Amino acid sequence: MCGIAGIVSAHREAERWISRMLAVQAHRGPDGSGIWRDKSAPGGLQVVLGHRRLSILDLSDAGAQPMVDCTGHFVLTYNGEIYNYLEIRDELRKRGVGFRSNTDTEVLLEAYKHWGAACLERFNGMFAFALYDRLRGVVFCARDRYGEKPFLFHQGPGGFVFASEYKALLQCPEIGLAVDEERLVTSAYRISYGLDSDRQTVFSAVQQLLPSEALELDISSGQTRIWRYWQIEPKPLRQVSDEREVFGEFRELLTDAVRLRMRSDVPVGSCLSGGMDSTAIVCIARQLLGRDSDYHTFTGRFPGTHADEWSYASQVVEQTGVTSHTVEPGVARFMEELPEFIWHNELPVGNSSQVAQWCVFELAKRQGITVLLDGQGADEGLGGYDGYFRAYVKAMRERGETEQLARELPLIRARYPSALVPSARALRDRLPLGARHWASRRFGMGGSFLFGLRLDLARKVQEEVELVCKPGFNALSSTLEQNSFGRFLTTLLRYGDRNSMAHSREVRLPFCDHRIAELVHGLPPRLLMGDAQNKRLLRESMRGILPEGVRTRWAKQGFVPPQELWFENPRFMQLVRDTLHSDAFRQNPVWQHNWWERALDRLEAGERALARTVWRPFIQTCWRQHFVGELARMRARTEAALPESVLDSPSQ
Template sequence: MCGIAGIMSAERSVNAQAVRAMTGLMAHRGPDGAGLWEGANGRLMLGHRRLAIIDPTPASAQPFVADGVTLTFNGEIYNYREIRAELTTRGHAFTTEGDAEVIIAAWRQWGEACVEFFNGMFAFALWDTDKRQLFCARDRFGEKPFLYVRGVGFFAFASEFKALLALEGVSSVIDTPRLARFLTVPADGLDRGETTLFPAIRQLPPAHAASIDLDTLTMRSTCYWSGQPAPEVRHLSAHDAANTFRDLLTDSVRLRLRSDVPLGSCLSGGLDSGAIVCLARHELGESVPYHTFSGRFPGTSADEGAYMESIAAATHPIRHDIAPKPSVLLDELAQFAWANELPVDSASQYAQYCVFRLARQNGVKVLLDGQGADEILGGYEQYFTAYLRGGGRNSPLIASRYGDALTQVQPWHAALPTGLRRLLARSLNKGSDISFGLTGDVRVERRPPPANLHEALRRDALDGFLGTLLRYGDRNSMAHSVEVRLPFTDHRLFEFAQGLPAEQLMGDGETKRLLRQAMNGILPDMVRLRWRKHGFVPPQVNWLHDGLLKAVEQVVEDPSLSALWDRRWWRSAIRRFHAGDTTQAAGLWKVLATEAWRAHFLEPAARQHKFQPLL
């Protein structure tokens, strides 16, 4: 896990000071070292910040150069040992024990198809001297960022927005309508496609690779993976499917336990993180110390302590807990906003930020986490609608376990134009839709509802909010120089689940049915058979009462409040919250978080010293 940056020019020399500044702004991503490489007679510079995880010796420092190829790489290739063994049989020799050298050898062996062999999270740029070509690639789910700018006479890339915004000519102006859409419908995300919230900055989409020609800066981009269902699993029995899935997930965990530095797991008390901790303990054995890190909310319904205890009793980890507090959040709001770079949709991301810091404070640089299981395996109760629409069998268990999952009816006013809905809401002093508190009409892309469960999962996993959740995980972990690995985003699991009948994913009123069956006898039943999903969500209403609401009031009354917000509406929302209307909590958080982002990221990024990319 690292920070990468670089600038390529068609004609002029690259300003080395600019690349140093870019990597310096990402020192948190790689505090273990920095590197700069110059090539193509000064027309190309690659920068790197190192977080040493695999082969932490100086020999593996980056940018890594071998056989006329130079690499700057962020992430991990988990199956690098298997690829290395294959390449050795094909005549390649290695001088290090790390995965960077494996990427270069794979490039020399298979060219652009090398990415198809990688099981990992990665974003990298590779310069081939002979081909005069820069090859860039990003992992299948987009766990690692690859942001870039195509300027006048240059191409620049980096792991974070702040690095690119340090370049002269790269504007910090944002796409306000897109921000408004994200605030209104977070599932549409800010991480879909090539565009970003900053029109001047683009991103390489997940599962894409790109080649940039040195002389013309022409960019050719291709998608190398589309998550096609595994055809051979369609006719597996439920028993065989569960066993096969358990083997795949176990192997995914095994690969992600490879580390030359201390590692552990996040433990929320849920099915996903609990499964990972149980499988990790089985792989490591009882004698190996294994750390878990948890966020707790004592005295509230959001606390998952009892479920954590049941998992700990079965796995005997070294436990570390933290109880995030709203007062500390306010003290750290500036650092939190600077680290995240874009507005944060939920207070749960601050709790995640605290858990990752706790790991670093205890000397653990690598964490396994359960992110991605819900979107890949059907973990949300709203998926039952798509399940039934696609022909899934109804069951009384759906209604008894998940309450309103099937009875959520759109109110009559939902079909009205936004302006009229806003007028009614303000006249009646009712409603919690955040769009009522925005100054302009928000045009939201209304995609047709998914035809079946598989389509719903594919949409959310590959083109929905999962991408935003992965960005949160990247920024919150990297803020504390911690690498987070996600066993459920192994592409083999997605292909397997997509190939199974829907009944094996959500039949008989079970969310994540496949995982529940696969973990029978491994994960305590108290967790495995828990039907209502809680999730890692702080008690946001309590937090507002404990200090956040006062901060929201100050933001709403601040003369510099963004023109995005309707001040009168939020004054009313605050009064309604004081009167006991807790439906306003999510919107009040978004006002606070978005204004904090403007004050502590957007404005500082615009004010920072700018560097000319070229000499």
């Protein structure tokens, strides 16, 4: 796992700016740093590639990057892991390819030389990379299928610039800091919109490759071509005569996904909540390693609150005999580390669960475990959220399985009471927004985030882009595909990347193995959510492997600290008040400042439901202060020292 950066331009300060880009990404790769430069690229341009290394495979200098092949014609800067690199290396060796290292980096480089862009189809992994093909005069870039690893870029008259993080890319002075206010506010109202679902980012001058996208830059012309190299295709659903065969097939596939992700030359452990997803990974890892092997797990705890899941996690620890480590993320620590937390997360976070994740990765760092397996992706890909039952019911009706559905509906309603009921927000939003907006401001009532916005902006934010069933998919499969590869999960993966990398940890996600997605989307809905079971495929495949208390736990609980209790802490409440009284907040015209003042009073008086609402302007304002503000201060210091910017200063 690493940090990458690159510039293709005619400007003489490019290498100096790459150094700055790497410096602010040092946390992504504390084990090494490298810069490679070609001053004689086509069109009189230069190509500068940079890399920060976190050593995972082949810890020797043979794994240093940017990596140049033996001919000198191909140069690679790469972030991620190709989990099946051993199998690809064996195939290439049979074709006469020799290797100088034991890294997946060299396998990626040689795979491109052998198969070109089609090499992407062979990779099982998480990655973002840029490969300079000097023979063709192109820079070939790609991002993994799920978008686990980031690839941010800017293209303008001065050149093409890319990096792993915003803070690195925005070291280049001509890349503006202007923020798309509507996109930013929309993301606060709906987590799955605005920040990660589009190629355009919240910074007007910055774009990103989306999951499964590749980009090729022709250096001479400056033209770029972007395409999607992989996607789930609709196909006829399997005819299943024996469900046990499918459950066995899934179990073997998940086991193999865990096995591949345990390949490492540094210690590997697991995040462990009280949920079924991380529990499955820990139990499978224990089976693969054997009972005598030392294996470490890391759990966030919230003793004495409804959010504490230790009663479930402890069952896993007892059954598997792992070495357990726990941490108690609290509001005092959050306040102390807030500037650093915001700086590393780079964008506003949806709730305090990201704070808990941050603390878990820091704990792993203290214990010396570099690689962590985690259960992210299972809920979105396997039907883990209660609301997915609405899509399941629709899919069953589409298929004419009404008798089976009639038997299941009473149990669904009993086991998941809110699953088939429209959300409170959906019911509320049917009423005229203008009237509700006025009444809330007039009488100090209601808790919708929309009431704290200007009415015209609130109307735009409320306009939800409905999930339209994709042609060829049933309602459930379409929902899972869109939430996994275009919405929601992409944001959660950003959280995981930034929080793990902040502490120089690598997080690997077995449920984000594309083979699992290809299997799931060929199965009938009943195998995924039938018999009133969310994630039925996982539950049934894990019989006899998971503790039964975890496997048959129906109520899903996210990994979220008791955020509403934080607001009862006087110091934290004062911090929130100070933030919403700051110039950064009061000078922002998107907010109805008086409404937020009254909301703070109501929250302090005991209306806990307002905690989630107040968090949003609080964290966005903190982001402006500790991220955008810090970038502006860094830029001012740099411009004072070096008037000529990398994108203004021609090469000599």
